[in-house]
Amino acid sequence: MAEAKQSLAVREGDASAQEESQYLTFLLHGELYAFGILHVKEILEYGRVTKVPRMPDFIEGVINLRGEVIPVVNLASRFGMAASQISRRTCIVIVEVDQETDSQVIGVLVDSVSEVLEIAQDSLRGAPSFGASIRTDFIRAMGKLGEAFVIILDENKVLSVEEMTLVGQVRDAAMEN
Amino acid sequence: MNMDAALQTFFSESRELLEQMESLLLQLETLDEASRQESLHGIFRAAHTIKGSAGMFGLDDVVNFTHAVESVLDRLRNRQLSVSDALVSLLLQCRDHIAQLVDSAEAGNHDSTIVKAGQPLLAALQSYLVAGAAAETQAPALPVSEPPPFERLDSDDVASSECWHISIRFGHNCFRDGMDPLSFITYLKHLGDVISIIPLAEFLPTVSEFDSESCYLAFGIQLASSASKQEIEDVFEFVREDSILHIIPPRSRLQEFVDLIEAMPQVDQLLGQMLVTSGALTENELQRALQLQQQRSSSHQPLGEIISSTNAGIQPVLQAALDKQGKVRDTLVKEQKSLRVDAEKLDKLINLVGELVTAGAGTSLLADNLGDSALNESVSVLNSLLEAVRDAALELRMIPIGATFSRFQRVVRDIAHELDKEIELVINGAETELDKSVIEKIGDPLTHLVRNAIDHGIESPAVRAAAGKAEKGTIILNAYHDSGNIVIEVSDDGKGLDPELIRAKAIEKQLVDENAVLSREEILNLILEPGFSTAEKVSNLSGRGVGMDVVKRNIAELRGRVEIISQVGQGSTMRIILPLTLAIIDGFVIGVADEQFVVPLDAVLECLELKQQPDNPFDAPYFNLRGQVLPLIYLRHCLGVEGRYPARQNVVVVQSGGVSAGLVVDCLLGEFQTVIKPLGKLFSKVGCISGSTILGNGSVALILDIHGLINTMTESEPQLLQ
Structure with a gap:
């Protein structure tokens, strides 16, 4: 499927027509995942992350994004897998998610960023009811890429501030008892 | 316009x-x-x-x-x-x-x-x-106009006309500015009766020069009115700058001069001179007249003679009037020296300044590493300027709380009247400055607290007299800075809160278990719970069981807390403690392993070396500070920082809310201008961190919340015992 592949650099002009079906794919423990390109603001090389004490494991810490302090989520831990090890190819994908009242910018730690893919609407499949490696409500759709599938994530669910805060509280409560 | x-x-x-x-x-x-x-x-x-x-x-x-x-x-x-x-x-x-x-x-x-x-x-x-x-x-008829002496001075030489004469020549740009000359004249009717309007055609240009968009209108208006000169002048306020306006009071002998001069070609200048001689004019008119005098020094020579012959006796009065007007103008100028700026623009500026400060810190770090003395010097000049800019920019957002406080004068007055209570409101610390955003959000909770104090706190005069207290109750609003926090207190000298009553009520409302063991403080805090109200009957002000929990929630949103201090019969104090959510504070940077943290400098008392002795191992729970027991907080353990232990550790003695503690850290890195960056909702539950900042090298450091840290330690203590 040659037409599905496109270089990382997306030309501004034709972006509007294609954005609907463009995705940024990345690897996590060897498996391919994707965010909708509209949610991705930029991709950073892994730099120094400041740990924040008393937070759940999947909160990697905070980074300085041109003067703004933004949280970084270790996506592998968030999915309940072993935390990603930092390597030369580790990246932080800056994602904008819509919360109840406003939008929040969150960094997502991934093993490596692959490419921007264009996936036609009719190549999308619903999430399997079971058998996926992650919680099914995190999956917006499965994108068919030839023989393989890419898991297209629901950014707002995966990076829900409310839920992530709750996880921290539940853990605190568990520790107290 | x-x-x-x-x-x-x-x-x-x-x-x-x-x-x-x-x-x-x-x-x-x-x-x-x-x-x-x-x-x-x-x-x-x-x-x-x-x-x-x-x-x-x-x-x-x-x-x-x-x-x-x-x-x-x-x-x-x-x-x-x-x-x-x-x-x-x-x-x-x-x-x-x-x-x-x-x-x-x-x-x-x-x-x-x-x-x-x-x-x-x-x-x-x-x-x-x-x-x-x-x-x-x-009583003898009182003069109506502001500077009255002129009219009385002239009263021996009164003209028959009882009308004001207004000569107005509208500016050429009047129409372009969206002004309608008619509306001014219509408005004059509010001041009195317009007897006659005479259009002055002298200013009309020839047809070839006539511009249909320009205004050439000029009128002579006779107005019968009891208004003061200032009032009439104010009517034309919006066109004052461009227009030429002369107002001549009634019963003035000037009238004669005016009649005389109106026939002359250079109407306005001569009229101006006339007004100088009579003293019936304002400063700017005089200024203009003087300017014109200079321009046409040759042409008005004969008139000068008239002035000198007529004004000899008026001169001191004129001078006094001018002085007085100058003073009025000065205060007006002072009052109006403020500038309206969009709050968003201000926020943007503060953000930029914050980034500038961070960038400056980075530059000085680099300059330090290079060791070039000329560069270092220029960087240090730059940094001191940066600090000045930062302080000035922050000042822009700071507003004294006084305006918010004085709003309550009215609230107290009205409600006290309604309830037949006598209450005096005392305001302290009105000059305490708070960040604008905090001031905006503090109004509602404060209103609740003040209303509660009036309604439930202060007793009726009869009850007060019976209790041997002054009949007039006092409510005190107070604000001050305390170790990096802003404290706002609402105190009353009323009946106070009765812990027993609150406890009984809470049990009745099933907020607490009947057998629960509660400290006095915990009981008092129950009134902050939703659905709690101690008022025996509901008034239309408060007592519906909403209010205090809203206060608590609002304050919590500002990341502050509420403390209640109360003595039965003597009154209560509601203390709101807010963090300086302000953008920049003075911080003290400490290092633990590879991590750096910032402690608000206001909270730091002193720094000591933690000596390792056989009987005082590294993890001793307390420290002997000149004979006092100082509990120690090992940040390494408390914040879960991993890394090698250094050869020696230091103790930073901090204080918050009257409690001292020693923070055990690896190294002391000195003061740092800390630009506070909020950590966002995700981290709102982290008790011991109040925010973050960006260090000179671009990395993020967390700001420790000393009060939260001490609280966390106090709370975890019983668990350790178990």
């Missing part, structure tokens, strides 16, 4: 003036004679300006009502009426009514019910006017 924009300015200005009016009215009763007179002038000016501007925009409802208020105020300041409690209350109501009228005008609807609501007020005002008028017939 765009009329729509001008209208908006009018609305916001009116609100400011109304606020000013309110605070002045509230002070009236407490002031001595001299300052009271000053306040009355202030109130009158405010009402007058509103009326004048409203007239410009044809807001007749506002004009009509304000006119009545203004008349009473005028009698007040002329001492024809005396200040009384009832009158002040009436004027306060009138003020509210004007505010309503202005609001409805802004909403764009002509609401007759609001106008009707003003009728009783108008009637009440009328009674003051009538009563005063009776008194006036006995």
Whole structure:
């Protein structure tokens, strides 16, 4: 499927027509995942992350994004897998998610960023009811890429501030008892 | 000038003036004679300006009502009426009514019910006017205009005309500015009767030069009015700059000169000179006249003789009047020296300054590493300038809490009246400055607390007398800075909170278990729980069981907390403690392993070395600080920092809320101008971190919340014992 592949650099002009079906794919423990390109603001090389004490494991810490302090989520831990090890190819994908009242910018730690893919609407499949490696409500759709599938994530669910805060509280409560 | 924009300015200005009016009215009763007179002038000016501007925009409802208020105020300041409690209350109501009228005008609807609501007020005002008028017939007629001496001086040489003569020549750009000359003349009718209007055709250009968009209108107007010169002048306020305006008081012998001069070709300049000689003019008119005098020094020679012959006796009066006007102008200038700026622009500036400070820190770090002395010097100059810019920028956002506090004068007054209680409000620390965003959000919780204090706290005078207390209750509003926090207190000397009663009520409402063991503090804090109310009967002010929990929630949103201190029979104090959510603080950087943290410098008392001794191992729970027991907090453990232990550790002695503790850290890195970056909602539950900042090397450091840290340690203590 040659037409599905496109270089990382997306030309501004034709972006509007294609954005609907463009995705940024990345690897996590060897498996391919994707965010909708509209949610991705930029991709950073892994730099120094400041740990924040008393937070759940999947909160990697905070980074300085041109003067703004933004949280970084270790996506592998968030999915309940072993935390990603930092390597030369580790990246932080800056994602904008819509919360109840406003939008929040969150960094997502991934093993490596692959490419921007264009996936036609009719190549999308619903999430399997079971058998996926992650919680099914995190999956917006499965994108068919030839023989393989890419898991297209629901950014707002995966990076829900409310839920992530709750996880921290539940853990605190568990520790107290 | 765009009329729509001008209208908006009018609305916001009116609100400011109304606020000013309110605070002045509230002070009236407490002031001595001299300052009271000053306040009355202030109130009158405010009402007058509103009326004048409203007239410009044809807001007749506002004009009509304000006119009545203004008349009473005028009698007040002329001492024809005396200040009384009832009158002040009436004027306060009138003020509210004007505010309503202005609001409805802004909403764009002509609401007759609001106008009707003003009728009783108008009637009440009328009674003051009538009563005063009776008194006036006995008293000698009082001059109406602000600088009165001129008219009386001239009274021996009165012209037959009882009218003001107004000569107005509108500026050429009048139409382009969106002004309608007719509206000014129409508005003059509010001041009195326009007897005649004579168009002056001298200024019309020839047809070939005539520009249809320019305004060449000039009028001579005869006005029969009791208004002061200033009032008439104010009518033309919006066109003052471009227009040439002359107002000649009635009964002035000037009138003769005017008649004489109007026939002359250089009408305006000569008229100006005439006015100088009579003294019936304002400073800027005189200035203009002087300018013209210089321009045409040769042509007005004969007139100069007239001046010298006529004004010999008037000169001192003129000088005094000019001095007085100069003073008035000075204070006006001072009052108006503020500038309206969009809050968003300010936020943007603060953000930029924050980034600038961070970038500056990075640059000085690099310069340090390079070791070039010239570069270092220039960087240090740059940094000191940066600091100055930062301080100035932050100052912009800081507002003294005084304005918020004084709003409560009215609240206390009104509610106390309603409940037949005597309450005095004392304000301390009005100059304490808070970040604008905090001030905006603190109003509602404060209102709740003050209302509660009036309603539940202060007893009725009879009960107070029986308890041996002064009949007049006191509510104190206080604000101060305390180790990086801002503390706002609402205290009353009322009946206080009864822990037993609260406990019983809480059990009744099933908020706590009957057998629960609670400390006094915990019991008092129960009143902050949702659904709790101790008032035995519900009043229309408070006692519905909502309120205190809202206060708690609002304060929590500001990341602050509420403390309650109370003694039965002696009163209670509600203490709101807010963090400085302000953008920049002085911080003290400490290092633990590879991590760096910032402690607010205000909280730091001293730093010591933690000596390792055989009987005092690294993990001793406390430290001997000059004979005092100082509990230690090992940040390494507490914050879960991993890394090698250093050869020696240090103790930073910190204090918060009266509790001292020692923070055990690896190294002390010194002071740092800390730009606070909020950590966002995700981290809102982290008790011991209050925010973050960006260090010179671009990495993020967390700011420790000392109070939270000590609390966390205190709370975890019992668990360790188990």
